[in-house]
Amino acid sequence: MPVLPPGLTQESFDEALDEFRAAIGAQWVFTSDADRASYLDPFDIGDQQDHASAAALAPADVEGCQKILAIANRFKVPLWPVSMGKNFAYGTAAPEMRGSVILDLKRMNRILEINEEMGTAVVEPGVSFFDFKAELDRRGSRLWMSGPAHSWGSVIGNALEHGVGYTPYGQHAEQICGMEVLLADGTLVRTGLGALEGTREWQAYRWPFGPALDGLFTQSNFAIVTKMGLWLMPEPEGMAGVSIRVPRKDDFRALVDTLRPLRMTDTINAPYTIANGWRQITGGRVRAQVWNGPGAIPPERMEELLEERGNGWWSVIFNLFDSPAGLDLRLDKIRRAFAEGLPDATIEVRRWQQGDPQEPWMRQEVSLAPLGAVDWGGSPGGHSDLGPIVAPLGDRAEQVYDIIERRFLEYGKDPWVGMFGISSRALVFVADMYFTRTDAEDTARCRALFRQLCEDMQAIGVGLYRTHLRFMDDAAAMHAWGDHALPRLNDRIKTALDPNGILAPGKQGIGTWDKQLGAQP
Known part of the structure; x- marks a missing residue:
């Protein structure tokens, strides 16, 4: 069924489409029902058609984007730029406003520069993490990419949406250094030192003369980012993967307070993750295999499932990066901190050093593994999440966790809750809502749960890290x-x-x- 941009007649939209075809080539203007359906959000918490597009355009370069902008301004056609549209759980490629035209930048997929001496790169929006890792490997680079949990999407898109990885460079937005952006009127701007002709320092320094504007274009709709500079991590001498199991649910406050000083002193020098009991029980299974009763899986069944797997109620995972001797010092300090604060915790460590083959536990290989949990509640499955940003203080984190768990149980949903120790002074919660997409009652319950939690979080002064476009x-x-x-x-x-x-x-x-x-x- 045709969908029109708001305020446009079919006649005027057809005229705009003809101009788009002349500008970038008819084969790169997508209007069929099948083409438009490919841009719908497969995990939408409700009717996908609420966020249906009117068409999609796939320019090959900045000049094509400028031609599109001129036409869109003249006809007042709303555009929804996507790097690759793989932002799962947050809307993928679908637009917030029904009837927008997708501006699909995946054809702009060049890795423009990798500077081994400076540890920097310049990429276009269509470069995926798989593409980027393959190019680093092809070059035999000694630079490491920080990858997110699933690696299907765009390097630029993930950084713009404040994505997270598992190395010391894991706050991806903080690794941005210099952008090229296209304003709505077609003006091309280079931020920072990129505004100097012939510069060699564009990716060297984030704080040039005048305002630093890179952050203005993350999680916003102020411009189209056509190029981005990024900092990459030099390959470390050694690495340790640390797994910590904490047995009791009421250990949470002590766990947060034990981790905070370790992260603030950079003893733990990369983001850590905390998972609650519900988040640990899958092991490739779906919910019906462990619980068929009504409502959320009850605490007594949770205890049985965790005991079967040998897990504590809380699981902590992180990587450390240093020389072998430096890792010894870091691990000793971590063990002493847990012996004092949580003596019943169990710590396991795996080691790697330069020259050893890389293994999946290292969390810097590209992967799609996390998508396997989407059918947890039933097939066809979907999920989204609530992402509050919380100070890593035991009492504050416990306050937020207790509200989230209570609301999930109240709404009959399993409280799959994890946390990223994303920086030295912030925990980002990830409270996953899994649902069956074809079950209208289930999706409505998740929408109501999300909005209830927004009210709860606002009442205690807690905001969100990002959210689904709905x-x-x-x-x-x-x-x-x-x-x-x-x-x-x-x-x-x-x-x-x-x-x-x-x-x-x-x-x-x-x-x-x-x-x-x-x-x-």
Whole structure:
């Protein structure tokens, strides 16, 4: 069934499509039902058609993007740029505003530079983690890429959405150094030292003369990022993979307080993950294989399942990077901290050093393994998650965890909760909601649970790290201080840079034409 951009007639949209075809080639303008269906979100918590696109465009270069922008401005066609559209659980390639035209940048897929001496790279949006790792391997590079949990998507897209990996460079947005961006009017801008003709320092320094603008273009709809500079990690002399099992549920506060100083002193020098009991019991199984009763899996059954697997209630995993002697010192300090704070914890360590073959536990190989859990609740499965940002203080983390677990149980959902020790001073919770996509009652319950938790988090001053496009307005509305001063500022910037509102209207709750801040269906 045809879908039109808001405010356009079929006649005017057909005229715009003809101009798009002339600009980039008819074969790169996709309008069939099958083509448009390929851009729907397979994990949407509700009707996929709520976020259906009107068409898709796939330019090959910046010049093609500029031609598209000129046409879109003239016809007021909203565009939804995607690097590769693999942002699973957050909307993939689907637009927030129904009827937007997808601007698919996957053909812009060049690795423009890898500088071994400086440990930097410059890539285009269509470069995937698989592509990037393959190129590093082809060159025999001594630089390591930080990869996310699943590696199907774009290196640029993941960094722009504040994605996370498992090395000391695991905060991917913090590794950005210099962008080339295309404004809505077609102006091409290079940020930072890239604004100097003939520079060799574009990827060397993030804080040039004047405002540092790279962050403005992450999780926003202010421009199209056409190139990005990134910092890469030199191959370490050694590495240790650490797994810690903590037996009791009521050890959580002590666990957070034990990990915090280790991360703040850089003893743990990469992001760590914490998983609760529910998150540990899969082992390749689906829910029906371990529990067929109503509601969430009850605590007594959870205890049985964890005992079967030899797991504690909490599991902590992280990697350390250093020389072999440096790793010895780090591990000794970690063991002493846990002996003092959580003496019943069990610590296991695997070691690697330069020259040894790499193994999957190292978490810097590319992978799609995490997608295997999507059918946990039933097939065809889907999932999304709530991602509160929390200070790594035991009492604060426990307060947030208790609210999340209580609400999940109240709504009859298994509280799959994990946490990233994403930096020295922040825990990002990942509370996964698994659902059966064909079960309208199940998806409605997840939507209601998410919005209830938004209210709960806002009430205690906790915001979100990112969210599915269906909930972007809800997440933006949580920033209520000063009569929503921050969302209003974002809208003012949007109006200045994109007066016709053609770039990703509604992304992060910014610049949605026909809605006010507030809950959506």
